[in-house]
Each structure stands twice: as C-alpha cells, then as structure tokens.
Amino acid sequence: xxxxxASIPAPVPAAPRVVxxxxxxxxxxxxxxxxxxxxxxxxxxxxxxxxxxxxxxCGLLDKLDGLVARIFNCKSAFGELFDAxxxxxxxxFGLIVVAAFGWAPVIPVVGVIALGAANTIMRGIxxxxxxxxxxxxxxxxxxxxxxxxxxxxxxxxQFEVTFFYWLFLPVMATILAYDTKRMLIDPIPEAx
Amino acid sequence: xxxPLSYTAFYAFMTILTGGVSAVxxxxxxxxxLVTRKLDRANPVVRDRKFGYSIGLVIATIGMLGSxxxxx
Numbered sequence: 025x026x027x028x029x030a031s032i033p034a035p036v037p038a039a040p041r042v043v044x045x046x047x048x049x050x051x052x053x054x055x056x057x058x059x060x061x062x063x064x065x066x067x068x069x070x071x072x073x074x075x076x077x078x079x080x081x082c083g084l085l086d087k088l089d090g091l092v093a094r095i096f097n098c099k100s101a102f103g104e105l106f107d108a109x110x111x112x113x114x115x116x117f118g119l120i121v122v123a124a125f126g127w128a129p130v131i132p133v134v135g136v137i138a139l140g141a142a143n144t145i146m147r148g149i150x151x152x153x154x155x156x157x158x159x160x161x162x163x164x165x166x167x168x169x170x171x172x173x174x175x176x177x178x179x180x181x182q183f184e185v186t187f188f189y190w191l192f193l194p195v196m197a198t199i200l201a202y203d204t205k206r207m208l209i210d211p212i213p214e215a216x
Numbered sequence: 217x218x219x220p221l222s223y224t225a226f227y228a229f230m231t232i233l234t235g236g237v238s239a240v241x242x243x244x245x246x247x248x249x250l251v252t253r254k255l256d257r258a259n260p261v262v263r264d265r266k267f268g269y270s271i272g273l274v275i276a277t278i279g280m281l282g283s284x285x286x287x288x
Contacts, residue, residue: 073219073226080233163268167245171275174234183230184282191278195271202267210260 043100049093050103053110056085060117067121067180075180082114083173104159111169112144118176128179132189136172139196143203150207160207164199171195231283238279245272 059082066075089107093099116137123133143165150160171192178188221229249269255262 071218073221076230161264163265164271167268167272167275171278174279177230177233178282181226181230183227183234184286187282187285188278195274195278199271206260206264213261 043098043103045100045102045106047093047098047100047103048096049089049098050106052085052089052092053103053107056082056110056114059085060114063118064121067125067127072180072182076177079118079173079176079180082118083170083177086111086114086169086173101156101159108147108159111172112140115169115172115176116140119172122176122179127182128175128185129189132193135193136175136196139193139200143200146204146207150212153208154212160203162199162203162206165203168196168199227286231286234279235283238276238283242273242276242280245269245276249273 059078063075063078063082066072066078086107089103093103119128119133119136122128123130147160175188175192177183178185219226246269249266252262252265252269255265257263257266
C-alpha cells in the first residue's frame with residue numbers, strides 16, 4: 025500500500041499560459057499609431073473636425089483592444105504595458121501638436137506632459153521593485169486617460185478649451201500623489 | 217470650421233460625446249462606489265477602487281459642467 029502510494033506521481037502545477045506578443049489585441053493597439061499622421065495633417069491644414077474624428081478613432085481603438093483581448097483570450101502583461109505606452113505616445117503627441125499650433129494653452133499642456141512623464145518613470149520603478157513585467161492598475165488613472173483623449177478633442181473642436189485644460193491639472197496632480205504612494209511606498213501584491 | 221458637419225451639428229455631436237458620456241459615466245461610477253462601500257477598506261485594492269470611482273465622479277461632473285457652459 026505504501027509502495028503503491030509512493031509510485032503515484034505528484035500532480036505537476038500547470039505552467040502559466042504563454043501569449044505571443046504578435047496577437048490581435050496588440051495589433052489593434054499598434055493600429056492606433058496610424059491615426060497620428062492623419063491627425064497631424066488635419067491640424068496642420070486647419071481641419072478642426074477631421075482632427076477631432078482622428079482622435080476619436082484613436083480613443084475607440086483604445087477601447088477595442090481590451091475587447092479583442094477578451095474575445096481571443098490573448099490578455100498579457102506585455103499587452104497591458106504596450107497599451108500604456110500607446111496611450112502615452114498617442115495622447116502625448118496629440119497634446120504637443122495642438123499646443124504647437126496654438127489650439128490649446130501651452131502651460132497646462134506642459135504640466136500634463138511633465139506629470140505624465142513622472143507617472144511613466146514611477147511605473148518603471150514599480151516594475152523594478154516587483155522584479156517582473158507588471159503594470160500597476162490605477163482605477164483613477166484609467167479614467168484620467170479617457171479625459172486626456174477628450175482634452176485633445178476639446179482643442180481640435182475648440183470646445184471650452186480653457187475650462188477643460190485648467191481643471192485637468194489639479195485632478196491629475198491628485199491622482200499622481202495617490203499613485204506615487206501606491207507604487208513607490210506600499211507593498212507590491214503577489215503575482216496572480 | 218471646415219469638415220463634414222455644420223457648425224451646429226458638430227457642436228451638438230461634441231456635447232453628446234462629452235456631456236452624454238459624462239452623465240452615463242457619472243451613473244456608472246456612482247453605482248460602483250455604492251457597491252464598494254460594503255467592502256473592507258483595509259484592503260488596498262478596495263481603497264484603489266473607491267478612489268478611482270470618486271475621481272470618475274469628479275471627471276464626469278467636469279464633463280457635464282463644461283458641456284453646459286458651452287451653450288450658455
């Protein structure tokens with residue numbers, strides 16, 4: 025009986041599912057970059073409405089990649105990071121362009137970009153602290169990213185630009201103060 | 217303003233896209249906040265969620281206010 029029990033192999037824990045970075049969700053994320061040249065062209069030639077629609081397409085693709093990841097079951101830590109990088113690139117580019125062409129006030133744009141850069145650096149430190157590819161999930165920052173997309177649309181559509189841009193800064197500073205504590209000071213949760 | 221829509225249609229579109237979405241967002245995050253009220257505040261993830269939903273309410277309010285101010 026004892027010998028029989030000893031011969032039964034111990035259950036092997038299932039290996040974590042490996043998702044290729046070349047998957048449909050990341051393709052949708054990457055396709056967001058295609059809206060940027062069109063956006064620039066529209067702003068440079070004074071096409072306010074077309075520039076707004078380009079940024080709208082970029083925002084919709086941002087929503088679509090999460091849906092595609094769920095449908096094709098290809099969610100990954102790399103995908104989340106790539107999504108965050110795409111957000112920073114697209115919205116950073118959009119903000120710089122509208123400010124450069126005088127469609128948005130420069131001071132709030134510089135503030136937003138500086139705070140965004142600080143957030144990116146802290147996320148890098150968080151990854152180093154965790155010792156693995158991970159993305160700190162900030163419910164507040166997710167909402168602010170949507171607001172950032174809107175900010176560019178407000179500038180291209182000339183829709184209450186001053187009001188929306190100046191109110192954005194204190195909201196972003198509050199979120200960053202909270203997330204700084206979570207990313208740099210609080211303990212990091214175990215990988216799940 | 218050159219584009220496919222008239223001035224009025226474009227700003228009606230902008231208002232719906234901003235004010236309408238903000239109103240839905242406000243209701244959604246208010247519901248989320250009420251649901252998380254019953255959860256344990258000692259859990260950091262619960263605190264993150266509560267903070268996130270509260271910020272969502274603030275942003276949605278800004279969106280609704282801005283859309284209203286435009287037409288005043």
